[in-house]
Structure formats: C-alpha cells, structure tokens
Amino acid sequence: MGQDTVTRATAKQHGDRLGSELHLWCQPLRKLRQEDYLSLGVQDCIEGLHYGHLPYFCRGQVVHGFGRGSKQLGIPTANFPEQVVDNLPADLSTGINYGWASVGSGDVHKMVVSTGWNPYYKNTKSMETHIMHTFKEDFCGEILNVAVVGYFRPQKNFDSLESLISAIQGDIEEAKK
Ligand SMILES: Cc1cc2nc3c(=O)[nH]c(=O)nc-3n(C[C@H](O)[C@H](O)[C@H](O)COP(=O)(O)O)c2cc1C
Numbered sequence: 001m002g003q004d005t006v007t008r009a010t011a012k013q014h015g016d017r018l019g020s021e022l023h024l025w026c027q028p029l030r031k032l033r034q035e036d037y038l039s040l041g042v043q044d045c046i047e048g049l050h051y052g053h054l055p056y057f058c059r060g061q062v063v064h065g066f067g068r069g070s071k072q073l074g075i076p077t078a079n080f081p082e083q084v085v086d087n088l089p090a091d092l093s094t095g096i097n098y099g100w101a102s103v104g105s106g107d108v109h110k111m112v113v114s115t116g117w118n119p120y121y122k123n124t125k126s127m128e129t130h131i132m133h134t135f136k137e138d139f140c141g142e143i144l145n146v147a148v149v150g151y152f153r154p155q156k157n158f159d160s161l162e163s164l165i166s167a168i169q170g171d172i173e174e175a176k177k
Pocket residue numbers: 064065066067068069070073076077078079096112113114117118119120121122126128129130154155156157164167168171172
C-alpha cells in the first residue's frame with residue numbers, strides 16, 4: 001500500500017471529524033520516504049486502518065493536569081480536556097502511543113502520548129502529550145493538535161518514580177528513531 005493510499009484512506013476516515021484541518025496533518029506524512037514510514041510505524045498505521053483506530057487525529061485546548069510532569073518527572077505533558085478524553089473512540093487502545101503534534105498553527109514535532117488511568121498514580125482517565133521540542137513558554141490554554149500514528153506499549157505500574165521516568169525516557173528515545 002503506497003503512501004498516497006494511506007493518506008487518502010486517512011482523509012476519508014477522519015474527514016468528518018476534522019474537516020478542512022485534516023490536509024495539514026497529511027503534509028508531514030507525505031514528505032516521508034517509504035523507509036521512514038516503516039520506522040515511524042506506518043505499518044502500524046496500515047494495520048490500524050483495518051481496526052479503524054490508527055492513525056487517530058484529535059485536537060483540544062490544553063488544560064492543567066495533576067502538576068507532576070515537570071515537577072516530579074522532569075517531562076512536561078500537555079493534558080487534553082475531559083471532552084476530548086471522554087470522546088476517544090472505544091477501539092483506540094489506552095497506553096503509550098507516538099506520532100506528531102503541533103500547538104496552534106505552530107510547527108509539527110514528534111510526540112509521545114500516554115492515555116489511560118496512569119497506574120502509577122491511579123488518577124482519572126487522561127491523555128497526556130509530551131512534545132519532543134523545547135518550547136520558550138508554557139502553552140496551557142492553546143490548541144493542541146495530535147496525529148497518533150503508532151503504538152508502543154500499555155501503561156504500567158512501577159515500583160519507583162525512577163523506573164517510571166526511565167520507561168518514559170525509553171519511549172522518547174524509541175520515538176526519535
Ligand atoms: C511517554 C509516556 C509514558 C508514560 N507511561 C506511563 C506508565 O507506564 N504508567 C503510568 O502510570 N504513567 C505513565 N505516564 C504518565 C505519567 O505518569 C504522567 O505523564 C504524569 O503523571 C504527569 O501527569 P500530569 O501532567 O497530569 O501531572 C506516561 C507518560 C508519558 C508521556
């Protein structure tokens with residue numbers, strides 16, 4: 001299946017949800033070569049299309065989370081509001097995914113995103129995105145756009161904060177490949 005097929009299928013699948021915004025998301029995917037697709041998990045995308053959940057596009061206004069990302073983990077994560085989390089499709093697995101993100105109409109960067117109940121903290125369901133970019137300022141209140149293109153692993157419990165941090169850093173390294 002060629003890359004145009006993936007983006008057309010994606011556009012058809014998600015067109016109603018995102019309307020005219022969608023073509024913006026197809027651009028970074030189109031620029032990639034076949035081997036980049038595979039390393040980014042486009043095989044996952046292709047397989048995901050059969051199951052109807054990947055790639056998954058969503059956007060929402062960034063809200064404050066539980067205030068632990070920067071302070072406890074040293075890894076800031078932008079939280080989606082309840083409406084976005086509550087409207088995630090039932091067939092989108094919880095766990096750790098990766099893909100692309102932009103803030104407002106800014107540049108598109110790689111990202112890792114964690115969706116679920118954070119077994120280490122046992123909180124309410126959240127969807128938290130770490131964008132692999134250094135921002136000059138906090139962007140709480142701005143619109144976050146994400147394109148989830150692949151899946152890494154389920155959320156896990158850990159016996160120490162250090163182990164949780166090390167797992168997240170491993171995900172970030174994996175997403176750089
Ligand atoms: C890539 C990534 C992987 C994560 N993996 C887990 C996990 O396996 N288990 C878990 O309890 N939380 C996991 N988290 C969620 C962190 O616990 C969460 O981001 C942290 O609690 C900060 O939340 P806050 O921004 O709402 O304060 C992960 C977060 C990211 C970005």
